[in-house]
Amino acid sequence: MALLPKQTTMKLVRGLHNLAQASQPSALTIGNFDGVHRGHQAIIRQLTEAARKRNLCSRLMSFEPLPREYFMGDQAPPRLSSLREKWCALHNHGLDEFICVKFDHRLAELSPQAFIDEILLQRLKVKYLVIGDDFRFGRNREGDYALLQAAGKTAGFEVHPFETVLCHNNERISSTRIREAMQANQLELANTLLGYDYQICGRVAHGDKRGRTIGFPTTNIRLHRHATPLSGVYAVTMTGVDEEPITGVANIGKRPTVDGQHLQLEVHLFNFHKEIYNAHVCVQFKHKLRDEQRFESFDALKQQIQVDAQQARDYFAQHKTV
DSSP states (O other), rough: OOOOOOOOEEEEEEEEGOOOOOOOOOEEEEEEOOOOOHHHHHHHHHHHHHHHHHHHHEEEEEEESOOOHHGGGGSSSSSSHHHHHHHHHHHHGTTEEEEEEEEHHHHHOOOOOHHIIIIIITTTTTEEEOOTTOOOOOOOOGGOOHHHHHHHHHHEEEEEOOOBBOTSOOOOOOOOHEEEEHTTTTTTHHHHHHHHEEEEEEEEEOOOOOHHHTOOEEEEEESSOOOOOOEEEEEEESSSSSSEEEEEEEEEOOGGGGGOOOOEEEEEEEOOOOOOTEEEEEEEEEEEEEEOOOSSHHHHHHHHHHHHHHHHHHHHHHHOOO
């Protein structure tokens, strides 16, 4: 399943200053929501149901960059979803507003009480808050669930925990666990935990066109991120340029055979010959074929690509639904 936004009324609010002055009272959740996996989806269902019963505006607040990226820089774990990918995923779950807040020095240094007073009460007019019982916030992560409960009793808003969502083996579904599964070449498990096939979206750019010289032209997608949770060669589908998903084989990595320096996603599409430069596309990862590797010659790489392409075609022949 490709995560493409449906025609809903969910608004994207970039920064708390862009909230309407007469902001409607909120049912709110806060977090990274990296990947919008099955656990996140359960939280959003809890939130939207509560908002509907109480006639509140359902709002999800997240951050850009993610707090760990602000504090750790390039040492932060690779994120599962970019802002746009997150926005597309959230579109399908009945939220009224997705509020993206810039995580900067001011926010990092805000005291827990100021966070409650200035953001939750003044800006968002929170009446119902669903949050993890391990949620920490404010300067030095001094604020916690107990502080929110106490503030709720004083200021008149409900605070509810969300339940941990477990998969079939009673393992907690989390962005960290999904990332670990991808890095351990367990893509099918990662997709099960996500509740959909993992995808990366981006704009098609001109490449060096080496693939054309060996009969494997590629669609090149720029990845504006320092790292991704997966790398290697995959059987994939692509959406965004045709009515139906298009099958293909993709390499994600730095292309060591040609001394690549930048992270790139290259997709060879089967039976597709249109020019799609500048199109915004999404690539769904279905099955890993092999790790990325360096070959001694371009001819050796060509031979391996032929094998990769045939393995991907065989995969789709056995899995008719794409």
